[in-house]
Amino acid sequence: MDGEKIKSDTKLDKERRTFIKNVLSGSIAGSLLLVLPMGADLVLGDSSRPESDIPEQIPGIRGREWDMKAHRFAFIVDITRCIGCGSCCVADKREYQIPDGFYRTWVERYLKDYEDNVYVDSPDGGVNGYQTPRDDLDVKIRDTFFVPKLCNMCEYPSCVQVCPVGATFRSPDGFVLIDSKRCVGCAYCIQACPYSVRFLHPVTRTAEKCTWCYHRVRKGLLPACVHVCPTHARKFGDLNDEESEVAKILSGPGVLTVLKKDMGNHPSLYYKGLRREVV
Amino acid sequence: MNPLINYAFPNDLHVHWSMMIVLYPYITGIVAGAFIVSSLYHVFDVKALKPISRFSLLFALAFLTCATLPLLMHLGRPERNMNIMLTPNPSSAMAGFGYIYNLYGILLTLEILFIYRPTLVELRRKSKGMMEKVYMLLTFNSDNLSERAIALDNKIISFLAAIGIPMACVLHGYVGFIFGGVKANPIWASPLMPVIFLLSACVSGIAGIILVYAVIKKIKGEQVDIDCMRTCVNYLAGFFIIDFVFEMLEVFSHSYLNNWYHHSVDGLLWGPLYNSFWVAQVGIFSVIPLLILGWLCLTKVKDSVYRVAAPILGLMLLLQVLFMRWNVVIGGQLMSKSHRGYVTFHPEWFDKEGIISVLVIMALPLIVLFILSKIFPFWMDEETEAVR
Structure with missing residues (x-):
C-alpha cells in the first residue's frame, strides 16, 4: 500500500516536473518570439514563406514581374480627414529608424483667427499627435486643420537636377530615390527641394527623404503611413488602375491641388481640400 | 518676427x-x-x-x-x-x-x-x-x-x-x-547672382593683393610702388562700384517686385540679417569704402597717406565680400521654404x-x-x- 502511494507520488512529481518544465520552456520560447525582431524583411524577404501571409494591399503587383512602365502611382492627402493623430509619423519613424529632429514626413497644424492671421506649428513633426490645443495663443480661433507633408515625387524633380553625382534619380516607375552608396553628402539637393522634405542623415551622412515606401510598394503593400492612417486621410494607388481610389478621385470633380505649383516641378502628391494658407 | x-x-x-x-x-x-x-x-x-x-x-x-x-x-x-x-x-x-x-x-x-x-x-x-x-x-x-x-x-x-x-x-x-540656379530659394534664384559673384570676386582679389602687397613690403621694410598701388585702387573702385550697384539692384528689385516669394527676402534682410547685411555689408564695409575710394581716386592724396589708406581700404573690402558671401550662403538658408518664418544659425x-x-x-x-x-x-x- 505504502509502496503504491510512494509510486504514485513519484509519478505525480514527475508529471508536475514535466508540467513546470513545459510551462517554463513555453514561456521562454514565447517571450523569445516577442524579443526577436520580426522585421518586414523576415516576413517578406524569406522565400520559404508565401507573400500571401500578408494580404495584398495594392492590386495587380504580386505574382508578376515588375514592369517599370506599367504603373503611374499617385499619393493623395485628404486634408478634410486628417485628425492630426501623428500615427503616420510614428509608422514612418519605425519603418526607417529616423533619428529625432529629422523628418521624412510630418504633420502641420494650422490655426486661423478672426483677423485671418495664420498660426502654424509642428512640434517634433507632429509625431506625438496634437493632443492638446496650443496654449501660447491668446486669440479666438476661427478654424483649424492639419496638413501632412511628405515627398512630392515630382515629375521634374529639382533634387535630381542638381545632384552632382547622380545619386538621386527618378526611376522609370516614377519614384524619386536616393542611392546612399553614391551620395557624397553635399546637400545641394536639400537646398534645391522646394518642399524641404530632404535632410542629411546624421548617421550615414548622406541625403535622405521619403520614398513612398518603395520597398513595400514593390511587394504590393501600401506605404507605412497610408497603411496606419485611421481616418484614411492618406491614400495611395496606381492611376493606371481605373478601379483604384486615387484614379477615381483624380478623375472626379473634387478640388485637388499640388503644393507650390508655380515651381513647375509637377508633383505626384495631390491634396484634397487644401486651403490657400498652406505652403 | x-x-x-x-x-x-x-x-x-x-x-x-x-x-x-x-x-x-x-x-x-x-x-x-x-x-x-x-x-x-x-x-x-x-x-x-x-x-x-x-x-x-x-x-x-x-x-x-x-x-x-x-x-x-x-x-x-x-x-x-x-x-x-x-x-x-x-x-x-x-x-x-x-x-x-x-x-x-x-x-x-x-x-x-x-x-x-x-x-x-x-x-x-x-x-x-x-x-x-x-x-x-x-x-x-x-x-x-x-x-x-x-x-x-x-x-x-x-x-x-x-x-x-x-x-x-x-x-x-x-x-x-x-x-x-536654386529656384527654391528666392534670395539665390537670380540671374544676377553669377554677375555679382564675379564682380565681388574681382573686388576681393584686388583688395587682397593690395593688402598683402602692402603688408609684405612693410615687413621687409621696403616701399610699395605707389603708381602700382594707385592703379590697383582705381581698378578696385571701378569693380566695386559696379559690384555694389548690382548688389543693391538685386535688393531693390526684390522689394519692388514684392510678390509672396519676395516677401520672405524683405523679412530676412530687415530681420535676422539686419546687422550682417545693412549694418556690416552695406553700411560699414560698402558706404565707408566708397567714400574712401572717392577720396583716394578723385583728390590728390599724399603718397605717405595713400600708403596707409590703401591697405586699410583693401581690408575693408575683403570684409565686405566676406559679409556678402555670408549673407548669401548662410542668410539664404535662414528663411524657411515655408515662407512663414526664419531660423537662426550659431557658429560652433x-x-x-x-x-x-x-x-x-x-x-x-x-x-x-x-x-x-x-x-x-x-x-x-x-x-x-x-x-x-
Missing part, C-alpha cells in the same frame, strides 16, 4: 551649408580676382601693374591650392569626392566644378612656369642640392634662353593669360550660378565646419604663399635680369 507666427519647416532648422560654404566662394573669388590683376598687365598691358604682375599669379595659386579644402570639410562623405568627376550628372550645376577647377589649376601653373622660366633657369644655375633639383623640375630641365625660345614663351604666356580671363570668369561666375568653435577650421583654412593660403616665395621671387627687383 512674431514667434507665434514664425513657422519653419522642421527640416529647415538645420543650416546645411555653413561656414565652409561661405569660404568656398570667398577663396575661389580671391583666386579669380587676383588672376584678373595679372591679366591686366599680361593681356591689357597696364604697365603700372608690372611690379605685382607675378606676385598676383602666385597669390592666386596659393589660394587655389586651398579652394577645395572647405568643400572636403563640408561633404558628408568626403571619401567619395571623386564621384563628382567620375560620374558627373550633366544637369547639375555643381558637377562641373571639379573639371573647371582642375583645368584652371593647370592653366595657372603653366602660366606661372612660363612667366618664371628665365628666372627659374637663372636660379637653377645659382642653386645647389635640393633646390637645384626643384628648379630642374620646374624648368622641365630646359635651360634654353635663346631669343627664339623667349619669343615662343611670350606667345604662350599671352595665349594662356588670354584664355585665363574667360576661365577665371567661368570659375567664379559658375560658383555664383551654383546659388543662382570646434565643429568640423566651425570657427577654428575657418581660421586654419584662411591661414593656409598664406602659408602656401610663404613657401612659394622661397621658390619664386615675387618682385621684379629681386631678380638679376629683368625679363618681360
Whole structure:
C-alpha cells in the first residue's frame, strides 16, 4: 500500500516536473518570439514563406514581374480627414529608424483667427499627435486643420537636377530615390527641394527623404503611413488602375491641388481640400 | 518676427551649408580676382601693374591650392569626392566644378612656369642640392634662353593669360550660378547672382593683393610702388562700384517686385540679417569704402597717406565680400521654404565646419604663399635680369 502511494507520488512529481518544465520552456520560447525582431524583411524577404501571409494591399503587383512602365502611382492627402493623430509619423519613424529632429514626413497644424492671421506649428513633426490645443495663443480661433507633408515625387524633380553625382534619380516607375552608396553628402539637393522634405542623415551622412515606401510598394503593400492612417486621410494607388481610389478621385470633380505649383516641378502628391494658407 | 507666427519647416532648422560654404566662394573669388590683376598687365598691358604682375599669379595659386579644402570639410562623405568627376550628372550645376577647377589649376601653373622660366633657369644655375633639383623640375630641365625660345614663351604666356580671363570668369561666375540656379530659394534664384559673384570676386582679389602687397613690403621694410598701388585702387573702385550697384539692384528689385516669394527676402534682410547685411555689408564695409575710394581716386592724396589708406581700404573690402558671401550662403538658408518664418544659425568653435577650421583654412593660403616665395621671387627687383 505504502509502496503504491510512494509510486504514485513519484509519478505525480514527475508529471508536475514535466508540467513546470513545459510551462517554463513555453514561456521562454514565447517571450523569445516577442524579443526577436520580426522585421518586414523576415516576413517578406524569406522565400520559404508565401507573400500571401500578408494580404495584398495594392492590386495587380504580386505574382508578376515588375514592369517599370506599367504603373503611374499617385499619393493623395485628404486634408478634410486628417485628425492630426501623428500615427503616420510614428509608422514612418519605425519603418526607417529616423533619428529625432529629422523628418521624412510630418504633420502641420494650422490655426486661423478672426483677423485671418495664420498660426502654424509642428512640434517634433507632429509625431506625438496634437493632443492638446496650443496654449501660447491668446486669440479666438476661427478654424483649424492639419496638413501632412511628405515627398512630392515630382515629375521634374529639382533634387535630381542638381545632384552632382547622380545619386538621386527618378526611376522609370516614377519614384524619386536616393542611392546612399553614391551620395557624397553635399546637400545641394536639400537646398534645391522646394518642399524641404530632404535632410542629411546624421548617421550615414548622406541625403535622405521619403520614398513612398518603395520597398513595400514593390511587394504590393501600401506605404507605412497610408497603411496606419485611421481616418484614411492618406491614400495611395496606381492611376493606371481605373478601379483604384486615387484614379477615381483624380478623375472626379473634387478640388485637388499640388503644393507650390508655380515651381513647375509637377508633383505626384495631390491634396484634397487644401486651403490657400498652406505652403 | 512674431514667434507665434514664425513657422519653419522642421527640416529647415538645420543650416546645411555653413561656414565652409561661405569660404568656398570667398577663396575661389580671391583666386579669380587676383588672376584678373595679372591679366591686366599680361593681356591689357597696364604697365603700372608690372611690379605685382607675378606676385598676383602666385597669390592666386596659393589660394587655389586651398579652394577645395572647405568643400572636403563640408561633404558628408568626403571619401567619395571623386564621384563628382567620375560620374558627373550633366544637369547639375555643381558637377562641373571639379573639371573647371582642375583645368584652371593647370592653366595657372603653366602660366606661372612660363612667366618664371628665365628666372627659374637663372636660379637653377645659382642653386645647389635640393633646390637645384626643384628648379630642374620646374624648368622641365630646359635651360634654353635663346631669343627664339623667349619669343615662343611670350606667345604662350599671352595665349594662356588670354584664355585665363574667360576661365577665371567661368570659375567664379559658375560658383555664383551654383546659388543662382536654386529656384527654391528666392534670395539665390537670380540671374544676377553669377554677375555679382564675379564682380565681388574681382573686388576681393584686388583688395587682397593690395593688402598683402602692402603688408609684405612693410615687413621687409621696403616701399610699395605707389603708381602700382594707385592703379590697383582705381581698378578696385571701378569693380566695386559696379559690384555694389548690382548688389543693391538685386535688393531693390526684390522689394519692388514684392510678390509672396519676395516677401520672405524683405523679412530676412530687415530681420535676422539686419546687422550682417545693412549694418556690416552695406553700411560699414560698402558706404565707408566708397567714400574712401572717392577720396583716394578723385583728390590728390599724399603718397605717405595713400600708403596707409590703401591697405586699410583693401581690408575693408575683403570684409565686405566676406559679409556678402555670408549673407548669401548662410542668410539664404535662414528663411524657411515655408515662407512663414526664419531660423537662426550659431557658429560652433570646434565643429568640423566651425570657427577654428575657418581660421586654419584662411591661414593656409598664406602659408602656401610663404613657401612659394622661397621658390619664386615675387618682385621684379629681386631678380638679376629683368625679363618681360
